[in-house]
Amino acid sequence: MPRLVVIGGNAAGMSAASAVARASCGWDVCVFDAGGDLSWGACGLPYVFSREADGFDGLFALSPDEIARRGIEARTFMRAVELVEGRKRVVFSNEKNGSLSEESYDALLIATGAVPVIPEIRGFFGNNLFVLHTLADGRRLSSFIESERPRSACIVGGGYIGVEMAETLTMSGIQTTMVVRSDRLLGKLNPDFREKLAAVLEDNGVRLLRGAGITNVRKKGGKVESLETSRGTVSADMFICAAGVRAATSFLDDSPISLGERGGIEVDGMCGTGIPSVWAAGDCCCVRNFITGRSCYVPLGTTANRMGRIAGANVTGGREEFPGVLGTAITRAFGLEIAVTGLNLAEALREGFDAEGASIGGSTRPRYFRGGKEIFVSVVGDRGGRVIGGQVAGGEGVKGRIDTLAALIQGGVRIRDAENLDLAYAPPFSTVKDPLLTCFSLLKKKLRDN
């Protein structure tokens, strides 16, 4: 029986393993994971702290029993340390006793995910400094909060986890400061959306220090006491490092596997690595940007699941193609929903598009209808008529509009046609002309007038 070895038992790895096991085409499927927790929903981690998610154990998509029932062998605490590609073997380190072992494969799927990026500053560690990446990280932070009752927190980083944790900690009464190196938030927010989010964070009590590079760490007795930054010293009872991630691919440094941006494995549209019988999927990979066609590092759970499924299908002889990503993402902070897809205007111009953008503010319901909320839409297109990206922020209905935008981009709807999309309208749900369509009318007008 041919053997599929999967390195990494989370979104991408488990999707692939399940796809192969489900196809019941005579493969022996074995998943190795460096940690002890397989198949859990990493995006849910911040919401355990806000008590919207049902505890850490609730995050598991599959229990060990369910994994076994799918015919998947799971081997935990086994960290891949070397790919011996010529002999179709992987060397694993047993994380419990340090012993090394080799496992042979007929097909290999690398799905090791990502690791947090830690600022390279002397002393940037301590028993009150946390990352939030694994379930173990979450449990460690949670028990610290319960036992130490911190009254203040400092979050390093202004990405999704940083914003989500800032909301959660603030809501639970912990005075929270965010230290963000650049002036950016959520990576690629437009300047106007970024300022809206900043205002919402600050209005709700988060202290936001942007453009704040960390210069020094002050410690006492194994604890971090304060961070010195270019915008002043930040003291806190606890620190969370949420400064982004990079691909967990350092074990491949000496292998023939090509690594790109932030260590991401370069894969083709079928999740092949170019090395025979070696596939890769998920946050350890670079992916094709649907707009630019170029390889980029955009780690997202949705992408990981999709690539895992596609890699799984292709391992067993399928010919599934991954169309690339728009990097569609959404989050929420203090009632403001914010979402992005494709390129923003600055990125589009930098990528060489002859791009133009339009932004509007509107309401999610007719003026006369109770409960309508503000909504802001921005779209970006090029003079050739192609829609390139957009962002949506508002009090409700943001996911629907960013998804509609993503679908029309992937469907290749032209700018001139976008305002005529036949979207659903009833007063509880929208204005008669959806704000998304109003924004496209404006973009069309700007492109015509200029």
Place this chain on the structure above:
Amino acid sequence: MPRLVVIGGNAAGMSAASAVARASCGWDVCVFDAGGDLSWGACGLPYVFSREADGFDGLFALSPDEIARRGIEARTFMRAVELVEGRKRVVFSNEKNGSLSEESYDALLIATGAVPVIPEIRGFFGNNLFVLHTLADGRRLSSFIESERPRSACIVGGGYIGVEMAETLTMSGIQTTMVVRSDRLLGKLNPDFREKLAAVLEDNGVRLLRGAGITNVRKKGGKVESLETSRGTVSADMFICAAGVRAATSFLDDSPISLGERGGIEVDGMCGTGIPSVWAAGDCCCVRNFITGRSCYVPLGTTANRMGRIAGANVTGGREEFPGVLGTAITRAFGLEIAVTGLNLAEALREGFDAEGASIGGSTRPRYFRGGKEIFVSVVGDRGGRVIGGQVAGGEGVKGRIDTLAALIQGGVRIRDAENLDLAYAPPFSTVKDPLLTCFSLLKKKLRDN
């Protein structure tokens, strides 16, 4: 100065008039309306009764002053009674004094909208029997409810207005019966969605009589006492006829204008009628079905606004094209949101498509996340790979998903690619694989396996 005469001062007519006036290209714009209320949001009418909309006066999009400030002359209570196409004139009847007058035009836009269909049954009228089409209708019904305090109501018809009024009346404590001639609800709901809606209506106290043809009307002193139907006698204190609409085009019966399904004016993609200088837009028109390419009657406020804008642009020399409609629509009853777009499976088969459908039930949030609601998605495609339509019902997030479906249909996304759309995910908003994508995966599998 050339003169644009617009017949009908609501969604389509006022959109066109505004577009022409805004273009300030030297047209004299005059809007004639058979009633006294211009530019109001008809879809809001049921929500005045539920007190979610801010009174009847709140439904006006533009006040008479605002209309005048746009440079539009408004003439109310002027009903078009004849088009004298050869002399470029329209005969109007003054609804206040019955006098006739002729108005000449250089361009004419017909935007007379629709009129309610009244069952052809002897005695089907009375001072406690209402339609709900104009603001005057709404005010009449409202004052009846306030003065007479009816304890029971009977709604004839199972369309959008019928369902919305059934919810509203029931919530305000009026025992409501719906009498629906066929077994259908909301026109084109799939059987399974239809039964879900029926169950929600009945669980919330609406008495639903489907397959109930009205055979006789019992009256007393100018009031309807009861309707005899094929499913028994329905007595009530008030009756609402919401049995659909047809185009308000009877004044064109002797004109060379082509009328189609339910009296709708046949227009081309630019809202031209084929008669020189005569355009038409909105609920008085048939429109091209985006899927079948055939003319059909699908009166919707969104379409009316869009056609009005396009007709307005083309009157003044533009070349805007209307791409046709999917008939995307949404409503809500007792917390269940329901939406449709494109063709359902039965329609697709009837139209000759080699069609297949898939349906799934899911949740709007991950299992572990608080507050997730049930959601049901069905999609229809053909064996050539084209997406033809779909329906979504659930407790939240329905508009977003039907809009995404509409966008991917209009963008021409193929069935094989639809499951890979890059939609937004975060636990408060969706499961990691959106239910819409799961449904497409199932459809793809069904098409492959059969």
